[in-house]
Amino acid sequence: MLSLAVAVVLVAPLCFLLIEAHGAGTSTIVNLIFRSLTASLLWNTIRLTLVVTVLCAVIGTSAAWFVERTDLPGRSVWAVLVVVPLAIPDFVVSFGWASLSTWVEGFRGAVLVMTLAIYPLVYLPVAASFRNADPGQEEVARSLGVGRLQTFWRITLGQARTAILGGCLLVALVLLAEYGAFEILGYQTFTTEIFTEFNVSFNVPTASALSLVLVLLSLLVLCGEGLTRGRGRVSRSGPLTQRVTARHRLGRARVPVLAGFLLLAALALGMPVGASVYWMLEAGHGYLTGVSLLDAAWHTALYSGAAAAIATLMALPVALLAVRHRGRVYQLLERSTYLVLAMPGLVIALAFSYFTERYADGFLYQSAPLLILAYAILFFPLALVGVRASVMQAPPSLEEIARSLGRRRAAVLWRVTLPLIAPGLAAAFSLVFLSAVTELTATLILIPTGVQTLATQFWAYQQNLAYGQAAPFALAIIALAAVPSYVLGRFFDRLPSRTSPST
Amino acid sequence: MSGVQISDLYKGFGAYPVLAGLDLDVPAGSLTAILGPSGSGKTTLLRLLAGFERPDRGTIGIAGKLVDGEGTHVRPEQRRIGYVPQEGGLFPHLTVQANVAFGLPRAARRQGVGDLLEMVGLTGLERRYPHQLSGGQQQRVALARALAIKPEILLLDEPFASLDVHLRASVREEVARILRQSSTTALLVTHDQDEALSLANLVAVLRDGKIAQCGPPQDLYARPIDDELARFIGEANILDGVLDGAFVDTPLGRLPAHWHGEAPPRKCPVSVLIRPEQIELQPGDSERGLMGEIARSGYHGHDAVAYISIHQGHSSEQILIVRTPGDTNLSTGSQVRLLARGPMLVWAAPSTNRHPELLEQ
Numbered sequence: 001m002l003s004l005a006v007a008v009v010l011v012a013p014l015c016f017l018l019i020e021a022h023g024a025g026t027s028t029i030v031n032l033i034f035r036s037l038t039a040s041l042l043w044n045t046i047r048l049t050l051v052v053t054v055l056c057a058v059i060g061t062s063a064a065w066f067v068e069r070t071d072l073p074g075r076s077v078w079a080v081l082v083v084v085p086l087a088i089p090d091f092v093v094s095f096g097w098a099s100l101s102t103w104v105e106g107f108r109g110a111v112l113v114m115t116l117a118i119y120p121l122v123y124l125p126v127a128a129s130f131r132n133a134d135p136g137q138e139e140v141a142r143s144l145g146v147g148r149l150q151t152f153w154r155i156t157l158g159q160a161r162t163a164i165l166g167g168c169l170l171v172a173l174v175l176l177a178e179y180g181a182f183e184i185l186g187y188q189t190f191t192t193e194i195f196t197e198f199n200v201s202f203n204v205p206t207a208s209a210l211s212l213v214l215v216l217l218s219l220l221v222l223c224g225e226g227l228t229r230g231r232g233r234v235s236r237s238g239p240l241t242q243r244v245t246a247r248h249r250l251g252r253a254r255v256p257v258l259a260g261f262l263l264l265a266a267l268a269l270g271m272p273v274g275a276s277v278y279w280m281l282e283a284g285h286g287y288l289t290g291v292s293l294l295d296a297a298w299h300t301a302l303y304s305g306a307a308a309a310i311a312t313l314m315a316l317p318v319a320l321l322a323v324r325h326r327g328r329v330y331q332l333l334e335r336s337t338y339l340v341l342a343m344p345g346l347v348i349a350l351a352f353s354y355f356t357e358r359y360a361d362g363f364l365y366q367s368a369p370l371l372i373l374a375y376a377i378l379f380f381p382l383a384l385v386g387v388r389a390s391v392m393q394a395p396p397s398l399e400e401i402a403r404s405l406g407r408r409r410a411a412v413l414w415r416v417t418l419p420l421i422a423p424g425l426a427a428a429f430s431l432v433f434l435s436a437v438t439e440l441t442a443t444l445i446l447i448p449t450g451v452q453t454l455a456t457q458f459w460a461y462q463q464n465l466a467y468g469q470a471a472p473f474a475l476a477i478i479a480l481a482a483v484p485s486y487v488l489g490r491f492f493d494r495l496p497s498r499t500s501p502s503t
Numbered sequence: 504m505s506g507v508q509i510s511d512l513y514k515g516f517g518a519y520p521v522l523a524g525l526d527l528d529v530p531a532g533s534l535t536a537i538l539g540p541s542g543s544g545k546t547t548l549l550r551l552l553a554g555f556e557r558p559d560r561g562t563i564g565i566a567g568k569l570v571d572g573e574g575t576h577v578r579p580e581q582r583r584i585g586y587v588p589q590e591g592g593l594f595p596h597l598t599v600q601a602n603v604a605f606g607l608p609r610a611a612r613r614q615g616v617g618d619l620l621e622m623v624g625l626t627g628l629e630r631r632y633p634h635q636l637s638g639g640q641q642q643r644v645a646l647a648r649a650l651a652i653k654p655e656i657l658l659l660d661e662p663f664a665s666l667d668v669h670l671r672a673s674v675r676e677e678v679a680r681i682l683r684q685s686s687t688t689a690l691l692v693t694h695d696q697d698e699a700l701s702l703a704n705l706v707a708v709l710r711d712g713k714i715a716q717c718g719p720p721q722d723l724y725a726r727p728i729d730d731e732l733a734r735f736i737g738e739a740n741i742l743d744g745v746l747d748g749a750f751v752d753t754p755l756g757r758l759p760a761h762w763h764g765e766a767p768p769r770k771c772p773v774s775v776l777i778r779p780e781q782i783e784l785q786p787g788d789s790e791r792g793l794m795g796e797i798a799r800s801g802y803h804g805h806d807a808v809a810y811i812s813i814h815q816g817h818s819s820e821q822i823l824i825v826r827t828p829g830d831t832n833l834s835t836g837s838q839v840r841l842l843a844r845g846p847m848l849v850w851a852a853p854s855t856n857r858h859p860e861l862l863e864q
Binding site: 395400402403404406407408415416 | 550553554555578579580581582583584585586588592594595596597605606648649651652
């Protein structure tokens with residue numbers, strides 16, 4: 001029942017969008033979609049998505065392989081440095097590059113900035129899968145007379161395939177939804193165009209028509225991933241004990257590989273942070289207004305925290321239901337929540353703001369609850385990932401034993417189930433919190449009047465080319481996002497010990 | 504009335520029936536083993552007793568109280584059932600102390616846990632977490648936790664299967680001692696016939712979703728109801744014979760016979776059960792006994808098993824299993840003579856292989 005309510009809330013924005021588009025008239029929508037602007041937006045969006053996804057896959061996968069499977073010096077440090085860019089919002093990376101170099105603009109700028117900003121989305125799942133997969137399979141392959149390179153292609157990459165595809169899916173979805181970074185770089189995609197139509201020209205029919213196309217594109221990406229996922233599976237033979245296997249020796253390749261990691265860290269991490277620090281120092285102390293910074297930080301934390309709590313709470317019944325009850329209806333319910341993945345933040349924000357204005361008399365429009373709800377819906381899939389992983393680790397037999405020891409259902413949930421999945425709840429909370437702190441697009445539309453978050457204040461300064469004033473806000477976002485990133489790192493590091501310790 | 508009464512129990516998953524009309528009476532205070540091959544529904548039976556699943560049909564009574572059937576279903580938490588799963592199922596986030604105390608009311612926790620841990624011999628480990636314990640210790644904590652609620656009946660689901668061989672025997676002994684000491688009615692599920700025979704005072708064999716036979720271990724071994732059960736519980740030689748009054752004529756000579764139920768007709772063809780230890784090996788040049796040739800042999804230290812090829816009447820060759828002392832010289836190909844001892848169990852012939860799944864064990 002609870003899960004059904006959650007599913008309804010999640011699908012609501014999509015329905016709003018459809019109602020909105022319907023209100024504009026079908027023929028108007030069709031005309032708006034089939035014109036040359038759509039074609040050029042489509043071309044811009046698709047070529048960027050393809051190039052960046054491939055680059056992220058290559059960088060993320062090779063970084064994960066070097067860190068997890070070779071004797072790369074300083075592995076534990078690199079494992080952290082490689083992931084940290086995730087805590088830096090894309091629009092800050094974009095700002096860092098574009099404010100210092102005029103070369104970084106348009107298509108090439110977008111490729112550079114987006115690759116550096118989101119390759120960790122591939123790195124994280126692939127590194128986890130390398131950790132989990134059985135290195136013994138590589139040894140078996142070698143013993144069967146298959147060469148090193150062949151083994152890498154056929155076994156190692158095979159083991160990581162699901163993870164790579166999953167990472168690429170996330171990259172593609174982020175690219176479709178990104179607004180801030182492209183706006184700074186002057187690169188036009190569906191999202192930037194929708195934003196302009198809605199917020200600058202107040203052209204609702206065009207905005208909703210383009211939103212429909214965007215949602216359709218995201219759905220296509222989702223389906224593509226779903227098709228490839230079914231085939232084959234990663235498994236390890238034998239009990240899940242972590243075996244110590246010899247790492248590949250880099251030998252003479254060590255120096256160039258290290259140089260590559262240094263370069264990656266410098267470009268993805270050093271550049272945006274460095275640029276922010278540079279602009280802050282450049283501006284001197286005169287511009288710094290401590291109060292507005294604190295106030296914005298407080299509101300960011302408040303909204304993000306509330307959204308994270310709500311999203312985690314919503315994910316709990318869905319995850320419990322989907323993992324524990326293997327029925328068609330339950331699976332369908334869970335799948336329906338993934339529809340949200342196809343809804344970029346901008347589209348959700350538009351649907352909400354249009355709907356409250358048009359049908360609810362402006363009730364809740366640009367209010368804190370609506371913004372928090374939008375965050376919670378937008379990042380629900382992330383919360384579900386964390387909670388689900390934990391629920392799968394908590395064996396249902398433990399709950400049965402607890403009941404046979406005379407405890408009621410509610411007591412069992414409180415004393416057994418929740419403590420067991422607590423790490424997952426923390427991870428889900430952190431993931432949503434992190435994403436909400438670095439969110440810009442939906443925030444710009446739904447932010448309550450008279451309030452600024454770190455992201456919107458940064459954006460306001462940045463748009464006025466007041467780089468010195470924008471920079472402290474960028475650094476504050478990074479600082480605020482760093483805490484949950486650390487929690488997340490711990491959680492995903494512990495996941496490999498998949499069986500309960502009692503075996 | 505106490506103990507467990509199960510009658511006409513049905514449970515299926517989808518179209519696949521698991522239990523089909525199962526009847527079983529477990530007397531109070533007994534340790535009863537449910538013996539059956541993997542997939543025979545043993546665990547399903549335990550889960551039904553614990554109340555984790557609901558039967559499709561039939562009734563379950565525990566300690567004289569109806570818990571399933573006739574429209575009632577008592578919830579697991581109200582059954583007072585102690586359940587010990589295969590891996591112990593300790594709560595990984597709780598200490599030993601908190602695990603054992605889980606089902607106790609707040610007031611009884613301190614004293615109760617101390618006594619229980621003393622009984623299972625784990626005093627001093629209260630503050631450990633499950634992953635800091637050995638497999639055998641985990642099992643004993645799980646047992647203490649189940650006993651803490653003073654259960655009407657204790658359910659043990661293959662509790663020793665996950666332990667290694669050395670540990671298994673000692674933990675088994677230990678558990679049997681604790682159960683006797685606490686005089687708890689216990690139901691043990693296992694696929695290990697050795698475990699069932701040595702531990703339980705009542706063994707019930709599960710077959711085709713029913714209890715095929717239930718009785719004390721000695722009874723089950725000496726008087727199985729058919730040849731399939733004979734082969735499932737221990738090793739068995741099944742020979743053709745002719746019943747003649749109180750005797751049976753077999754290739755091994757004329758031997759005293761006994762049978763289940765009412766006496767069969769005076770002269771009729773029967774199947775004869777001869778256990779490997781009922782046959783004695785004599786040197787090939789001795790005067791009495793059936794001639795045979797050693798086909799192969801297996802050495803087990805405390806004894807040895809010889810597989811001896813004989814020719815039964817004009818039919819084809821048959822292999823007989825014979826248990827001998829470990830120091831017997833069993834060179835393949837040598838001639839021996841076979842002598843059989845004692846009364847032989849007979850069933851009406853012919854024997855058929857109705858239950859090949861039992862033979863795999």
